[in-house]
Amino acid sequence: MTPGNSTARAAGIVTVVLAALLGSAYALGRSLVPDQVPGHSTGATTSVDGPHYADQPSGGEPSGTPSAGTPSPGSGPAETGQEGSEPDAGTDNLFGAHATSGSARLALTFDDGPDPRYTPQVLALLREYNVHATFCVVGENAQNHPDLIQAIVNEGHTLCNHSWHHDVGLGTRSADAIRSDLLRTNEAIRAAVPNAPIVWYRQPGGAWTYPVVSVARQLGMTPLHWSVDPSDWELPGAGKITATVLTQAQPGSVVLLHDAGGNRQGTVDALRRILPDLTSRFELEALPTDPT
Template sequence: MGQVNDETAVNRRGAVLARLLKARTVVPALLAVAAILTGAYSLGLAVDPYVTRPAPAAGSPSATATGAPANRPVAREPGRRNSEPMAQPVTGPNRPPLPEDRNGPFGSRMTTGMSYVALTFDDGPDPNYTPQTLALLRRYEVKATFCLVGENARRYPQLVRAIAADGHTLCNHSWNHDFGLGARGRKVIEDDLRRTNEAILAAVPDGKISYFRHPGGNWTSGAVTVAREMGMTSLHWTVDPQDWTLPGAGSIAATVNAGAHPGAIVLLHDAGGNRQGTVNALRSILPNVGRRFPLDALPAGIDQPPRFGIELPLHPGQV
């Protein structure tokens, strides 16, 4: 009996000691995990929203019930320890810089996919309003995305160069703002987008034209497909103050200031009519939205976009 009691006491002491050791190591363990995850981002091991898994084979467990592949972000690993396929970069030569957005029309992007807000300007460049827009963006140290009409880019190449020189992202907005472009034949769409890109590149030969925005947001599957094959992400929006209706600077600013949220893409215009109201609205939008959210351009070309302020290493094969 005495031996049993001794063993019981020893077991009890061991259990108490184990609980104490466990309690004393919880916080350090959590801190260690946090440190590992933090370092993982800098090493490119953390989940990256800009990388998608290759489509699984038909009938595989990762396929959906309808046979469509599950499009989930996956961790980027220098070396795989299992039989899963390597993650394929979304960016890179002939690849758009952002993946499709399942919530956007025909997969066009409706959000930045991150916490920052993206201001986008359509229909330019314009010799009156584009310089004013650039000056205000420069004053508040904000980068934006400019969706350029081919005819205007050819007419005002010096403004295209000014946009690129300030570090803004370039976007193709069709040759002459054809609302029905997406409903036309594949060759017509391709020729229109290529002609527009050529006009932009004539002004900035080393430019990266990373996005296509369909005039009026009249998206079609054909337009999105052609843009993707040309290495451009189709770019929609989430906040639209309808500044093209000339509602006045106060209305434009109020809509954007109230509607801005993490990941929002804001639709504005620096050409296509009298845009002084939009320019004046920026005097309110830039400081007000900028105080609440980061304001930045969408990632350009094949450059790996930043994640939480940390520059991730490039994927294999990227240049």
């Protein structure tokens, strides 16, 4: 065998060995990466939005959260009362919930209130920058603090039903149980503001299921998700909350924040930093009371 043939043969062996090693590394890497849900272009997720109620898990995806491989809304029976398809919902497992504002404007949303310590601070900051937002309120908090519900409405903000007791597993219950929970929450809200429209529903934890979406629509409420989540419920600090929102915000974003459910001073402090920047780059709006 000539030296040239030996060199070529050795090079061929090296190539085969490298290819095999790369293939094994790729397979190992794939096995270590969780399956990703396709279509996450909006950044929408189904993470738990906070371990702040006694009956709620401390982290991770809640039981009942649709996972990758869950049939899309179009693969099952038609939803009662649903008309047409929703704008860019982000992922199949949102079951048609809105994940954008539906316009070029950016929407700030505040979950879990009202809270007598933090909600007034949020309202004051929004008033200072002439910004209207959407408050996804918990029924028992609305019942306990009707004055804050009135203040939210009087200052031009939009209300959203966020279940009676922030029940992450609500979507796994019967349709009758879901309906009772949502109606009870609406009744508490309307006891404070009888004529205020309640046209949005946000499932705690973003744990959307076909039954909870279907019942919400039957009751005249549009399911609302989000596209920017700084995970402020994890108490990362005002700096991190600010950086996440300002980096990820874009026209049409729905930003998830919290004004209750735990220590929300970090969120309030972040909002003080966020508003000057966002108002200089975007038009901010409360989600409309006529989402159709």
